[in-house]
Amino acid sequence: MTSELNRRRFLLQAGTGISTAWIAANWPSVLSAATHAHQAAKSTVPPKLEFFTPEQAVEIEAISARVIPTDETPGAHEAGVVYFIDRALLTFASDAQPIYNIGFPTLQGRVNELFPAIGKFSSATPDQQDQVLHSFAPAAGMKPRAFGALPPEPDFFEIVRQHTIIGFLIDPDTRGDSHGYGWKLIGREREHMFQSPFGFYDKDYPGWQPLPKATETK
């Protein structure tokens, strides 16, 4: 919000993402949550949970680990995303507390319904976990929105998904996971000063060559 947060960025993000308007409206206190995750990832001592019970944290961590799984590269688990979400629910995402509060029994209900023998979501196999998560509303496919279109009301899994992504990709050098797993995954270098050439296509650019004359294309 721009842009936008800013001008075009607001527009673009409002159009392409969760909506920057949402992010802008909900960033307040993300700082605090991210710092918490940052410290959690750096520390060898398990950080204190402030919103979740230990049992709930296990379930959230299990969900976030399906959102950004650990494979050959680290995922949400290694990035300590659950601690980010825990703090987020006391700060910028406090409005989402009811969604989580209702979500836990809903999650349990889905598990009981689909896999009665398992007990907890976190005890299920990854395939079973995915089946449970797919049972939530049509969440989580990429559906580009028009400029300024409002995001739909998120359900429990959708909000956990969003919070997981935010916690995973926040700037690692200031607020996010200090290992920088998220930025490493997407190929975003951590430096903040660059010189051209920047990428593959501009590395052999010969310099600006004017065309002989204008081409009328109207």
Added chain:
Amino acid sequence: MTPDQPKFKTSEEVDFCIIGSGAAGGILAKELSANGFRVVVLEQGAYLTEADFTHDEIKVLNEDLLTNHPKLQPNTFRKTPQDKATPQRALVYGRMVGGTSVHFTANFWRFHEIDFIERSKVGAIPGTNFADWPIKYADLEPYYTKVEWEIGVSGLAGASPFDPPRSKPYPMPPLPVKSSGVIFERAARKLGWNPFPAPMAILSQQYKGRSACVNCGFCLGFGCEVGAKSTSLSTAIRMAEKTGRCEIRPNAYVHRIETNASGRVTGAVYFDEKRNAHLQKAKAVIVCANGAETPRLLLLSANKQFPNGLANSSGFVGKNLMLNSSAVSVGVFDQPLNDYKGFAVSRVLHDFYELDSQKVGFYGGGGLDARFDITPISFALGGLPPGTPGWGKDFKSALSHNFTRTMEIFSHGTSLPVEDNSFSLDPDLKDAWGLPALRMTYKDHPDDLKLANWLNQRALELLDAAGVQQKWTLPITEQQFAVHLLGTCRLGNDPKSSVVNADHRAHDVRNLFLCDGSSLVTSGRGQPTMTIEALAFRAADRITALAKRGDLNP
């Protein structure tokens, strides 16, 4: 804040009180103080400097350092006057010293000659207040040049065959090309189009003691820590302060312009940081608060003498809002572009600036640019191709592959001035100070949407010509979110159909001037800041001339 600033008492009648320190307010402050006048600039936001800026997107956004805060200043939206407006974040603008220029993209096209005379050429368009400007491109050309040289713009004169005439080249070469720019340039040329290096208000080399761009990638949405972005803060405000006759007063939220029995303004009433109200007296007031807050302030200043709002005998205050039509197509390429590095845009084309409405079947025109300006989180939440899973192994894999390989073609186009499209005062919702909130009413003219679709088809052709691996378009629908805030107190010679005259003087109030995005009569093809700044330089000359000949005296 520099130590050169004077500190004026509110009871002291200064020559000019300028409301807003953004693109226009900064330049007016600089010019008028340099011309010998005593100036107070009242800015609702804080006074931040380069030392306060950071690449920490959380801190910037968390603390809403740079923009209007939806919780402090909520607003409502409706499509038509017949609808009930509902709370919705509908606009964004910079809320700090320097205003929106601090966090803008810094695309800095000049408007073309056609923009000022298009109504005469095209004719009336039903359902609109489409009009010619009271000035022409030639009147503004010296001021465009002044912006480029005083504020600092990178570019290459003559690179676009469609550029309007200019009296001087750019003061410095264009910024380096990005991979998105190379892809754009090669594909456009294959199609017979004429791409050119983007004119940007970002320094490609050191200039007037300011640093060149370091390509950090935190440009759009952020303040520039090295001062390479040519914002009002990094340029005009600093120059104004050096005159020793200009006070920048931050955290001053103006909510009323006072008038006397003669119908002249006497000053501006504002809340300070502690929400105490003050009246800053002034011989004349210049409102540069942006295309939303300027009309809001005039409407908030209604009194018995001006029951419909100050300077609103035309009824046009807040009306004819234009946002610029837009479309975005996204492409994924085989190799890494790494377009997250650097400024947003390095190549533009203007081949479609002036379309033949008889041929295409609608009014309009626009430009295309190549860019990538999505931050990692937003990219993950919405920047992947449609149909990509939003979680799981394939999601992670797509994130890993696409972030460095994605670019966008942004189409920027005209908006038509429709009277119902407006900013007004919401009858129910209040801001944190108890003042009526902004209500935005907006429904794109059908031609604006046709144009956006037409331009986007060209963007898709370009991506195909570039050998894109995968491409898609964001849905083109009616806009509900405003960034460019244009036309809401427009210039004109006729007091019945405009709010200010060609000198930016309110038709109804002799010592009240308005200059910002609200002044625009037509929308141009996007990128309005350059024109807003040229208008401000010109307005400063006109106002200075009026003041020096005693025309502003009681």
